[in-house]
């Protein structure tokens with residue numbers, strides 16, 4: 333009998349919990365496919381899928397000080413929508429709201445384990461950012477436009493991922509979590525609700 337265990341959601345750790353400020357440890361490569369790490373990744377995906385505004389999640393945010401983060405393919409969709417022109421998308425689907433330029437669906441998640449930055453652009457871009465561990469706070473953060481990361485995927489396979497713009501921003505935000513850094517440490521200015 334196939335007894336499929338449904339992954340559980342985990343509680344998202346909030347600032348100022350200490351685990352968010354610790355440098356996370358590498359996952360031994362042989363452990364990547366272990367039930368413990370597989371279970372953790374499944375639970376992280378489940379947790380992120382239940383947050384309407386989250387596009388990335390790092391293991392310390394669920395209380396595990398390990399070098400693992402996941403990024404939703406929604407981040408790619410946001411880049412694609414921006415490139416296409418959000419306006420045009422809206423005209424094509426007049427029923428959609430301004431802030432919903434694309435169809436919400438069951439997103440896939442990219443998994444990055446023991447990530448190492450291989451290349452980073454000199455050019456920086458500034459944009460608004462928030463974090464599931466710092467609720468209701470938003471600020472302007474400078475990030476590199478492009479970044480290339482080498483990591484292991486959830487099957488223990490080495491992967492290289494180049495990214496730019498929003499996806500690159502999410503990657504840098506998640507990489508910071510593994511160092512115990514939060515976006516509030518880097519933000520140039522806070523966006524007060526009511527400012528927009």
Ligand SMILES: [Zn+2]
Pocket residue numbers: 462463464465505509
């Ligand atoms: Zn965060």
